[in-house]
Amino acid sequence: MFAKVFPSIPIALAMSLGVAFAAEDGKTEVDGKYFDKEEEPTYNVKEDGTVDWYTYSGFRRYHSECHVCHGPDGLGSTYAPALIDTIKELGYGEFISVVASGQEKVTASQTSKMPGFGNNVNVYCYMDDIYVYLIARADDAIPRGRPRKRDKKPDQAKAYENECRDGK
Ligand code: HEC
Structure with a gap:
């Protein structure tokens, strides 16, 4: 069971910082860090193609x-579905939940298993990054x-990363 609170940076907290x-x-x-109208993390691409740090980081982690x-x-x-086709339908909450806990589909002919990454700091400290990259x-x-081209790493990304990785 994935019991720990997923350590994403919610917009309210981000705004207080x-x-x-x-x-x-x-x-x-x-x-x-960019948020959409629903206050969920999203990407940003400037006119010259420069991506925000989190999108770049998500590319690497992915x-x-x-x-x-x-x-x-x-x-x-x-072996596994094209996430660029399913990510938007899945949505942020479901994405986090599947990646943290995994998912398995068993049919008569085969078993399709997505491992859970809730205990892997290289994934769970970068969930938002991977999500915005896929979006x-x-x-x-x-x-x-x-x-x-990418923006430089924000101070908040460094602070969050240290805290998240140390928390393990
Ligand atoms: C060992 C192979 C494997 C790895 C590594 C893996 N996945 Fe998966 N993933 C799968 C399979 C297989 C499925 C389909 C599971 C099913 O049929 O329910 C899946 C399903 C998913 C889904 C649900 C998609 C949907 O349409 O329901 C998401 C989201 C997902 N993976 C994200 C990730 C992310 C993000 C990573 C990297 C951190 C990752 N996966 C790494 C095998 C993998």
Whole structure:
């Protein structure tokens, strides 16, 4: 059972730590982290293609932890679904829950198993990062491959990462 509280940075907390700015498309930016109208984490891509830090970080984490089953760039494989096709329907809450706890589908002919990553700091300290990266891919806001330009790592990302990794 996944009992620990998932350590994402909710917008209310983020806003108490930093200054919120209205960004484009109804997004809000708090210290380099972007939130959509529903106050859920999202990506940002500037006109020159520069992505926010979290999207870049998500690209890296995805390709070290998820790619092996879900294929490069979220495109899926014969073994696991294309997350760029399912992420938006799934939504933030369900994404976090499946990745933390895993999911298994058993049919007469095969078993399809998504492992839970609730105890893997390399995933659970970066859940939002992976989520926003996949949303950006699903929206076709970024192309396949490593984003060429990115914002520098926000202080809040460093502080959160240290706290999350030390908490283990
Ligand atoms: C060992 C292989 C494997 C790895 C590694 C893996 N997954 Fe999965 N994942 C699966 C399989 C298989 C499914 C389909 C499970 C099912 O049929 O219910 C799945 C399902 C999912 C789903 C649900 C998709 C849907 O449409 O219901 C999400 C979200 C997901 N994975 C995210 C991730 C993320 C994020 C990572 C990296 C942190 C990851 N997975 C790593 C095998 C894997």
